[in-house]
Amino acid sequence: MSEAKELANRLIKAAQSGDRLNWRQAREDTHRAHHAAETEADRVLCIGLHKSIMDAVERQGLVKEDKMEEFREARRKDYILFLIKEAIVGRTDGIISPDKLAAVTRREVAAGRMTADDEFHRLAVAGDTMLVPSQREYGGAGAWIASWFK
Numbered sequence: 001m002s003e004a005k006e007l008a009n010r011l012i013k014a015a016q017s018g019d020r021l022n023w024r025q026a027r028e029d030t031h032r033a034h035h036a037a038e039t040e041a042d043r044v045l046c047i048g049l050h051k052s053i054m055d056a057v058e059r060q061g062l063v064k065e066d067k068m069e070e071f072r073e074a075r076r077k078d079y080i081l082f083l084i085k086e087a088i089v090g091r092t093d094g095i096i097s098p099d100k101l102a103a104v105t106r107r108e109v110a111a112g113r114m115t116a117d118d119e120f121h122r123l124a125v126a127g128d129t130m131l132v133p134s135q136r137e138y139g140g141a142g143a144w145i146a147s148w149f150k
Contacts (some may be wrong), residue, residue: 004033004042008049023057027078034082043089044111047082051113052077080120083108102128 001009007029014021030053034046054075055064063071087101088094105121109112114121 002033002038002042003036004045004049008045009034011049011053021056021060021062023053023062026053031078034085040086043082043086044107047079047108047113050078050082079113083120088108098124098127 011026027050030046030050033049034043037043037046037071057071058068083104084100086104087096089100091097101124104125105114105118109116109118109121
């Protein structure tokens with residue numbers, strides 16, 4: 001069983017038993033599981049867990065009102081980090097793949113975790129279309145460039 005699924009099971013059991021949520025630890029565990037995830041399904045599970053945990057923190061008033069803006073900013077940065085990390089999966093150069101980032105944000109919009117007018121989504125889609133607009137036709141930037149010589 002993957003680390004993401006183990007974490008989900010652990011959090012569900014804790015919630016069912018009425019244990020108080022240690023949201024800071026759950027946040028760290030979610031980041032660790034996302035980093036270890038080998039499949040898109042596990043990464044999506046981690047993103048969903050993160051959203052549920054952070055929603056619970058806000059709903060239950062676990063952050064002081066004067067710290068709520070700071071909390072929401074940190075929550076947003078966590079979420080964006082998950083998406084960026086997913087866009088570099090399999091890359092050894094650390095460069096974000098524009099088409100992959102756009103696909104990830106489109107998936108998030110379709111799932112309702114991100115709005116279609118979200119600034120990060122708009123930037124991801126714009127980067128995909130502006131940098132190499134026809135690379136999808138050729139199966140990636142390398143294949144697109146190679147097509148010039150055929």
